[in-house]
Amino acid sequence: MAGYTEGQNVDEIAEMMRYKKIAGKIRKRRAAAVCLGAAVVFGAVFLANSIRQPVIVAGDCMRYTIEDGSQCTVNRLAYIFEKPMYNDLIIYKSGKETKISRILGLPGDRVEIKGGKISINGRPVEEYIQVPGETELTFILDAEQYYVLPDVPGDVSEGSCCIQLEQIVGRVSADQKGGAVGK
Incomplete structure (x- = not known):
């Protein structure tokens, strides 16, 4: 008969809370990485357009x-x-x-x-x-x-x-x- 003791239940809840915190940190880091990547691409395009200018x-x-x-x-x-x-x-x-x-x-x-x-x-x-x-x-x-x-x-x-x-x-x-x- 498989049963849970009260101590195991508390450990599982604590483990879930820890995973949720880690998942939240990962989402924030991904969002920051996407923003940084977009800023780098935007900066590179801006720099390329300001360095080399076509003239007639x-x-x-x-x-x-x-x-x-x-x-x-x-x-x-x-x-x-x-x-x-x-x-x-x-x-x-x-x-x-x-x-x-x-x-x-x-x-x-x-x-x-x-x-x-x-x-x-x-x-x-x-x-x-x-x-x-x-x-x-x-x-x-x-x-x-x-x-x-x-x-x-x-x-x-x-x-x-x-x-x-x-x-x-x-x-x-x-x-x-x-x-x-x-x-």
Whole structure:
């Protein structure tokens, strides 16, 4: 004859209460894990959208590199951990305008424009960059100052082509339609 004693009944009730507490803790941890997972996914999507921003190039200032109307992607965090380098294609703010150019000179470089040619530290830059032949200019870039030019330069004066690091929005790192050949 199987029967329960009063002591066994109390032990079973205590065991059930303990299991209910454990089950409640597990439900709370699962809910917290789901919330954390959702927050991580939301944060990753937000971060990915704020780091890489698609832009459409309007105009032919970079026609040897990027076609007018091409869609490019700008890496907005490219220069947080590293400095801009020679020949990087960048997007930068100039007043209220956003422009795209190539970095030709880095801080401390000597820029010389003479006879329609540009040289940086005595070395001529790429052949396809042509400047008006009457322009003659020599200067040294300050700290945090970069010399930039579009592939098809117009005004190459010191003031129009020298930008500060804080003006740079990001590096043109890729394009979705095959128009950019930059990094």
